[in-house]
Amino acid sequence: xxxxFLRTLxxxxxxxxxxxxxxxxGKVFIQSNRQKKRTHFTAEYxxxxxxxxxxxxGRLQMIKDEQGEIKCVCCLACEKICPTQVITIxxxxxEGRKTPYPxxxxxxxxxxxxxxxxxxxxxxxxxxxxxxxxLAAYNREDFSHxxxxxxxxxxxxxxxxxxxxxxxxx
Amino acid sequence: xxxxxxxEINLGPQxxxxxxxxxxxxxxxxxTVVKCTPIIGYLHRGVEKICEDKTYFQGQVxxxxxxxxxxxxxxxxxxxxxxxxxxxxxxxxxHYIRTMLTELNRLSSHLLWLGTHxxxxxxxxxxxxxxxxxxxxxxxxxxxxxxxxxxTAFRIGGLREDLPPGFIKQVQAFQDRFLDCLDEYETLLTExxxxxxxxxxxxxxxxxxxxxxxxxxxxxxxxxxxxxxxxAFPYAAYAEMQFDVPTRTAGDTYARYQVxxxxxxxxxxxxxxxxxxxxxxxxxxxxxxxxxxxVNEVYHAIEAPKGExxxxxxxxxxxQNPYRMHVRAPSFVNLQALPKMTEGxxxxxxxxxxxxxxxxxxxxxx
Amino acid sequence: MPMTLTQLVVMAxxxxxxxxxxxxxxxxxxxxxxxxxxxxxxxxxxxxRTAGGLWGAQAGRTHKSRxxxxxxxxxxxxxxxVPMLSIFRGLPVFIADAVxxxxxxxxxxxxxxxxxxxxxxxxxxxxxxxxxxxVAFAPGALFTFPAWFPxxxxxxxxxxxxxxNVGLLFILGxxxxxxxxxxxxxxxxxxxxxxxxxxxxxxxxxxxxxxLTLSLLVPVILTGSLNFxxxxxxxxxxxxxxxxxxxxxxxxxxxxxxxxxxxxVPFDLAEAETELVSGFHTEYTGMKFSFYFLAEYxxxxxxxxxxxxxxxxxxxxxxxxxxxxxxxxxxxxxxNQPSILFFLGxxxxxxxxxxxxxxxxxxxxxxxxxxxxxKYLIPYTLVLIFVAALIRxxx
Numbered sequence: 001x002x003x004x005f006l007r008t009l010x011x012x013x014x015x016x017x018x019x020x021x022x023x024x025x026g027k028v029f030i031q032s033n034r035q036k037k038r039t040h041f042t043a044e045y046x047x048x049x050x051x052x053x054x055x056x057x058g059r060l061q062m063i064k065d066e067q068g069e070i071k072c073v074c075c076l077a078c079e080k081i082c083p084t085q086v087i088t089i090x091x092x093x094x095e096g097r098k099t100p101y102p103x104x105x106x107x108x109x110x111x112x113x114x115x116x117x118x119x120x121x122x123x124x125x126x127x128x129x130x131x132x133x134x135l136a137a138y139n140r141e142d143f144s145h146x147x148x149x150x151x152x153x154x155x156x157x158x159x160x161x162x163x164x165x166x167x168x169x170x
Numbered sequence: 171x172x173x174x175x176x177x178e179i180n181l182g183p184q185x186x187x188x189x190x191x192x193x194x195x196x197x198x199x200x201x202t203v204v205k206c207t208p209i210i211g212y213l214h215r216g217v218e219k220i221c222e223d224k225t226y227f228q229g230q231v232x233x234x235x236x237x238x239x240x241x242x243x244x245x246x247x248x249x250x251x252x253x254x255x256x257x258x259x260x261x262x263x264x265h266y267i268r269t270m271l272t273e274l275n276r277l278s279s280h281l282l283w284l285g286t287h288x289x290x291x292x293x294x295x296x297x298x299x300x301x302x303x304x305x306x307x308x309x310x311x312x313x314x315x316x317x318x319x320x321x322t323a324f325r326i327g328g329l330r331e332d333l334p335p336g337f338i339k340q341v342q343a344f345q346d347r348f349l350d351c352l353d354e355y356e357t358l359l360t361e362x363x364x365x366x367x368x369x370x371x372x373x374x375x376x377x378x379x380x381x382x383x384x385x386x387x388x389x390x391x392x393x394x395x396x397x398x399x400x401x402a403f404p405y406a407a408y409a410e411m412q413f414d415v416p417t418r419t420a421g422d423t424y425a426r427y428q429v430x431x432x433x434x435x436x437x438x439x440x441x442x443x444x445x446x447x448x449x450x451x452x453x454x455x456x457x458x459x460x461x462x463x464x465v466n467e468v469y470h471a472i473e474a475p476k477g478e479x480x481x482x483x484x485x486x487x488x489x490q491n492p493y494r495m496h497v498r499a500p501s502f503v504n505l506q507a508l509p510k511m512t513e514g515x516x517x518x519x520x521x522x523x524x525x526x527x528x529x530x531x532x533x534x535x536x
Numbered sequence: 537m538p539m540t541l542t543q544l545v546v547m548a549x550x551x552x553x554x555x556x557x558x559x560x561x562x563x564x565x566x567x568x569x570x571x572x573x574x575x576x577x578x579x580x581x582x583x584x585r586t587a588g589g590l591w592g593a594q595a596g597r598t599h600k601s602r603x604x605x606x607x608x609x610x611x612x613x614x615x616x617x618v619p620m621l622s623i624f625r626g627l628p629v630f631i632a633d634a635v636x637x638x639x640x641x642x643x644x645x646x647x648x649x650x651x652x653x654x655x656x657x658x659x660x661x662x663x664x665x666x667x668x669x670x671v672a673f674a675p676g677a678l679f680t681f682p683a684w685f686p687x688x689x690x691x692x693x694x695x696x697x698x699x700x701n702v703g704l705l706f707i708l709g710x711x712x713x714x715x716x717x718x719x720x721x722x723x724x725x726x727x728x729x730x731x732x733x734x735x736x737x738x739x740x741x742x743x744x745x746x747x748l749t750l751s752l753l754v755p756v757i758l759t760g761s762l763n764f765x766x767x768x769x770x771x772x773x774x775x776x777x778x779x780x781x782x783x784x785x786x787x788x789x790x791x792x793x794x795x796x797x798x799x800x801v802p803f804d805l806a807e808a809e810t811e812l813v814s815g816f817h818t819e820y821t822g823m824k825f826s827f828y829f830l831a832e833y834x835x836x837x838x839x840x841x842x843x844x845x846x847x848x849x850x851x852x853x854x855x856x857x858x859x860x861x862x863x864x865x866x867x868x869x870x871x872n873q874p875s876i877l878f879f880l881g882x883x884x885x886x887x888x889x890x891x892x893x894x895x896x897x898x899x900x901x902x903x904x905x906x907x908x909x910x911k912y913l914i915p916y917t918l919v920l921i922f923v924a925a926l927i928r929x930x931x
Contacts, residue, residue, distance in 0.1 A: 008912075013361040014897065020357050021295055021577045021896045028576040033622040041302045042580040044616075053309070055334060057316035083228040115231045115322045120330060129316070179728050186813065201732070201902055292801060292899025298578035364802050364898045517732070518901045521811050 057114045058132040060087075060107050062147070062154040063125065070147075071126030074100040078118035078127060086112045102147070105154055109135065110143040176204060183212050187290040187521050190531030194508070194520065201517050206509045210502075213535035221495040226252045226326060226461050229495065234320035236499065237533040239282050241321045242275035242311070243474040249324040250405055251470035251481035256326075256461055262407070263451040264328035269407040270341070270444035271314065271323055272472075273437040277348070278307040279475035279528075280430050280437075284355060287427075287525035291368050296358050303351050306344045313337055326461070328454035338445055345445070348438055352431065359427070369424035373511040373523035376421050383510065384503045387477025389527060392429045393421035399473040406472075410447075411440050423526040430528075462488055476500040476528055497536060501529040539691065546687045551697050555668055563833040564630035570891045572623055577895040583626035584616060637829070640822035645726060648819070652724035657820065657827035660717030664834040667710045670703040671841050672696035672764045674851050674876035695876055696765070703764040704756065708749055711838060714831060715741040718806065721828070722816035733815030736902055737806030740796060743909045744803075748793035750917035754786040755846040757924040768850025769874070775857040776931035779924070783856045786920055787847035789913060791889075794839035796909065798832065801894040805902055836890055837883065844882035851879045 027039040035048065043050050052058075063071050074091040092103030116129050137143060145154050177198045182188035191212035197205040217236060221229040233244035246268055253260060260268075285300035308318040313334050315323045323329075359365045375385065377393040390397055398415040400408040416432035418425035463485030471480035477500030486493035504527050511523040539547065568583070575582025616625040644650055677692030700706060715738060722734020756762060758779050759770035771783065796803035807815030817828045848855035851874035854862060863872055900908065 008363075011363065013363050017358045017362055017896045018892065020354060021892065024579055025573065025576045025892070028579055028581075029623060030619065032576065032581060032625075033617050033619050040576075040579045040581055041305065044581065044584065053313040053316065053334070055314070055316035055331075056312060081228065083224060083231045113231055113320065114317060115320075116316060117228070117231075117322075177728060179732075187811070201736075288898065292804075293897060294574070295578050295895050298580060302579060358896065359898075362898065364900055367904050368898055368901055516901060516903065518811055 052131050052133070056131050056133070057116050057129045059109065059130055059135060060112065060118065060127060060145075060154070061130045061132075062105060062127055064155065069097070070102065071124050072102050072105065073124055073126070074102050075123065077121040077123065081117045081121040083115060083117065084111045084113055087118060105147050107145040107154060108143060109145060110140065174199075181520065187286075188524060188531075189286060189529060192505075192524065192529065192531050192534070194524070196517070196520065198517065203512050203515055203517060203520060206512045206520065208505055208508050210505070210531070210534050213531050215536065217536045218495050218497060222491060222493065225490040226255075226492065229492070230324070230326075231320070231322050233497075234322055235532060236497065236536055237279075237474065237476065237479075237501065237530045238319060239530055240275050240279040240475045241319065242271050242323045243279075243472065243479060245321060245324045246272050246406065247470065247472045247474070247479050247481050249326055250472065251468055251483055252326045252461075254470050255463060255466060255468045255483050255485055258327050258455050258457065260328050260455055261452045262449050263332075264453040264455075265407040266444050266448050267329060267333060267453065268324060269411065270441055270448075271311070272406065273440045273444070274307050274310060274341070276437045276475045277434055277441075278304045280434050281307075283430065283475075283525075283528045284427075287522075287528075288359060288365075290521045290525040291365065293358060293362075293365065296355055299351065299354060299358075303344075303348060310337065310340055310344065313340060325454070327457045328452070330454075332453050338448070341441065341445055345438065345442055349435070352434060356431065360431075366424065368518075368522060369427060369526075370420075370422060372423045372515070372519050373526055374422050375507055375511055379510060380421070380507065383506050385477070385507050387473070387475070387500055387504065388426055388429045388433060389477070389504055389507065391415065391417045392425040394419040399471055399478055403471070405470075407444070408440075411443050413440050423522050426526045461490060465493075471498070474500055476530070476533070477504055499533045499536060501527075501531075501533040502536075505529050505534055543688055543691065547691060547693075548697070550688070551694065552669075555697060556665065559665065559668060559834055559837060560830070562837060563830055564634050566833050566836070566887055566891075567633060567829075568627060568630040569887070570894070571629070572626070573888065573891045574895045576623070577892070581625075583629040584612065634826075637826040638823060640825075642822040642824065643819075645819045647726040649724040649726070652720050654824070656717045656721035656724060657824045657831070658717070659720065660714050660831035661827040661834070663710050663713040663717070664831040664838070667707045667838055668834075669697040670700060670706045670764055671838070671845070672699070672703075672768065672851075673841075673879055675765045675769060675874045678876065699763065699765060702762050704752065704762045704767065707764075707838070707842065708745075708752070711835065712741070712745055714835065717828075717831065718816050721820070725816075725819035727819050729812045729814075730816045730818045733806045733812045733818070736812075737799065737816055739902075740799075740803065740805060740905060740909075743906060744793050744796040744913075747909060747913035747917045748790065748797055750914065750921060751786050751790040751793060752842070752846065754782060754917075754920050754924045757921065757928055758782075760928075764845060768845045769852075771846055771857060772849040772852040772854075772859045773857075773863050775860060776927055777857075777860070778927045778930070780857045782920060782923055782927065783847050786917075787843060787856065789916055789920065790843055790847060791886075793909075793913060794843065795890070795893065796905070798835045798839055798890075800836070800890055802897040802899050803905055804899060805905060836887060840883045840886035840890070841879075843886055844879060848882045848886075849878075851875060853878055855882070 024039065031038045032040060065071050072089075074089055076089055076091075079085075079087045079089050086108045088104065088106040089102050090104035091100050094101035114129065119127055119129055147154050179196045179198055180193060181196055182193040183191040188194065193209040193212065195207040195209060196203055215235075217232045221232055224232070230245055230248050233248045234241040237244055249268075281300040281304040285297035285304075288294075288296035288300075311321050311323070312318050314337060315321050315330070375389065375393055377390070377395045380390045380393045381395065386397065394417055396415045396417045399405070400413075401415055413436045416429050416436065418429055465487050466485045467483065469480055469482045471478050473479075478498065479500055480498035482494075482496040482498070483492050484494040508523055508527060511527075512520045515523075572582045612625050612628075616622045644653055672695060674695035676695070678695045680692045681688050681690060683689045718741075719734045719738045722730040722737070725731070755767055755771045758775055759767045761767050761770065775783070795801075799806045805811075805815075807817065812818070817825055820828060844850065849857070849859050852859040853871045859872070862869075865872065
């Protein structure tokens with residue numbers, strides 16, 4: 001009885017919580033200048049780059065082989081598997097090339113859900129999801145990527161993705 | 171000269187604590203709730219209908235977007251349901267990895283619940299502490315499958331790839347510090363007098379009512395019914411795991427809080443067993459090139475973080491798509507208990523009740 | 537030296553301007569501190585850059601923010617690398633906050649009672665600032681004007697505006713007018729969430745006014761005065777040693793009531809964000825909102841000043857009357873001199889506690905708040921008053 005009354009009177013329970021938050025305040029107060037070995041968990045993003053896992057699923061990108069030739073052979077597997085139908089391929093021919101050549105490879109990023117099924121289905125390793133994650137753009141057209149086009153195309157990273165890890169790769 | 175009126179107030183669809191786009195129509199007498207009507211459908215995308223038009227392989231990506239805080243659990247339900255439909259046997263290693271990831275996902279879902287529930291009741295710091303640990307789990311998901319939230323983690327018949335190098339170390343690093351973090355949340359909340367006042371005896375739901383309403387998961391277990399599909403109908407590798415099903419009898423918000431915290435401890439235990447006893451072997455079963463089903467129907471339920479998540483498939487002969495797909499979404503069913511919990515209580519208890527039911531509106535509306 | 541009327545008026549004006557400037561500057565700084573302290577408690581960094589805008593956009597675009605040529609952002613980056621001082625990183629955000637509030641569109645909702653809607657923030661802010669006229673930041677003069685100074689040359693500049701004998705009564709009376717601003721503003725908004733917030737606020741402030749005043753009666757009984765300076769001096773230096781635990785307990789009860797009185801966590805029901813969107817000021821924008829904001833934080837400074845003045849030893853070094861023992865070392869020792877620095881230090885510490893508590897505790901429910909106020913705090917304070925009277929009788 002007396003003990004429970006004292007417990008109501010003296011807020012030990014609140015003291016425990018205050019101690020914990022106070023401890024964290026002190027720790028971060030001392031270490032907030034540090035980049036490594038620190039308590040705080042947030043990254044100072046635009047200045048300090050974030051680390052992505054190797055399997056990170058970013059924007060769809062087409063790959064060229066050593067000769068600078070497009071690897072894609074228009075098997076249409078990616079177009080077929082895509083759950084949201086964001087890929088459109090037009091089959092064509094190119095001189096001096098035995099395999100079919102995509103004259104058009106359109107990728108509409110506004111609908112893409114980054115599931116990597118297309119890459120999984122590709123038997124020729126001709127497309128990857130790169131590590132680019134800053135995909136915002138000002139105009140709707142900027143989300144439509146084709147093989148041509150100076151601003152965004154299927155081979156380069158977009159200029160808006162300035163601080164991604166992909167920048168280092170290039 | 172004076173007359174009193176009941177006031178009708180719309181809690182949501184844009185409100186800080188309705189966790190998405192839930193709209194609750196409240197009839198208030200002063201601060202007391204006279205009538206509470208949840209109104210749903212603001213996030214309806216017709217997932218079940220869309221899946222009829224997709225192959226079994228493609229359909230999985232839509233399950234990511236139902237309960238988006240527990241997408242791995244949803245993936246597991248889909249994958250196992252389809253495997254049951256076609257009679258595919260998954261390798262043991264794949265089962266273990268699936269179990270490990272699903273339990274990690276349960277932790278991340280419960281952490282998100284803890285953070286937002288505490289934030290609703292006013293303790294804002296727990297939110298960030300819980301997110302700190304959740305971030306580590308999401309990093310593990312990113313290392314495994316490349317996405318943090320909409321994972322699409324599994325494939326029918328097993329896994330797409332084996333674990334990446336260093337994954338076990340990453341999980342172990344999380345495992346080593348997680349119990350201390352749980353103690354931190356408990357320091358901030360469990361004994362706190364304000365937390366207790368806000369949760370003990372609030373939003374009561376006894377076991378009979380819970381069963382009558384079809385409520386499952388931690389909400390049912392906090393009312394005293396130890397129904398857990400992981401124990402009742404073991405799937406994945408749960409038959410080989412040692413764990414307890416925590417229950418409480420009070421059936422109030424505090425009991426649910428305790429059950430979920432205890433569940434996190436048990437999940438921690440299961441993950442440790444998966445890490446220690448991970449068998450060698452392939453991760454993908456031999457599959458036919460194209461899945462085609464005889465007319466056949468299957469219901470497969472798993473214990474998602476929020477309750478019983480069931481997938482019901484009706485196959486069509488010669489088709490790659492399901493003829494019909496239905497999801498028994500735990501959030502949707504659990505939300506039915508909201509009027510029962512809140513009518514006659516105060517406005518602030520509605521917030522606590524929404525928080526303690528742990529609904530995700532993506533799953534409620536589908 | 538008696539002052540002429542001109543001197544009196546000029547001096548008063550100077551003091552008012554300085555006081556207003558001080559409080560008005562302190563408020564945005566507290567909001568900055570609130571961001572930073574809560575962020576640090578939550579293991580993150582908080583505001584670290586100059587609130588976006590031109591500089592922020594540039595930092596994102598040109599990658600120059602890490603260099604000194606990156607302007608203010610670059611400076612902030614380097615400030616962030618200095619131990620301890622890194623808490624001041626992002627300091628300009630308080631200016632940006634103020635500019636944003638002042639330049640925002642001023643919306644009066646349709647169906648609102650326009651006159652009351654505009655008047656009520658003014659009531660709040662005026663009552664919140666008026667009370668500072670009776671608060672003494674130091675017992676004596678802050679400095680003396682040099683003789684060449686026009687009109688007021690050679691006169692001492694006091695650290696208090698007025699030295700009235702009913703100071704405490706004045707403070708309590710005026711500060712409780714502030715609740716009218718909240719209730720009227722909530723009612724005039726013609727919206728349901730503010731109405732609920734306003735009603736909660738009215739009930740809360742009226743019920744917590746009682747234990748707050750009763751707990752302030754403890755130093756009043758112990759010192760036998762209502763004058764701010766007198767009370768601060770006597771509670772610090774002249775109390776009976778038996779009164780030390782009494783002041784200690786009284787301080788905690790007073791602080792609890794002060795949290796409720798200023799609508800802060802764990803008693804922030806009037807603006808409970810997760811329940812009532814933002815309570816009584818949901819419909820307010822721009823300048824009018826910033827008036828409520830100013831009033832709330834000015835009230836926080838006020839209750840901290842009262843706690844510092846009457847319980848934490850006022851303008852002296854040690855709290856709870858411990859200074860009485862030090863006084864034996866002689867009046868001339870530096871630690872026995874009253875100073876504005878001691879006072880402001882205590883006020884700032886209490887403001888830190890306000891933020892610290894906000895970061896830690898959940899929120900009470902409406903009926904539980906009333907329960908705590910009427911069933912616990914008022915009986916406790918009555919017991920305290922009884923003990924205080926007993927000590928006064930003995931001493």
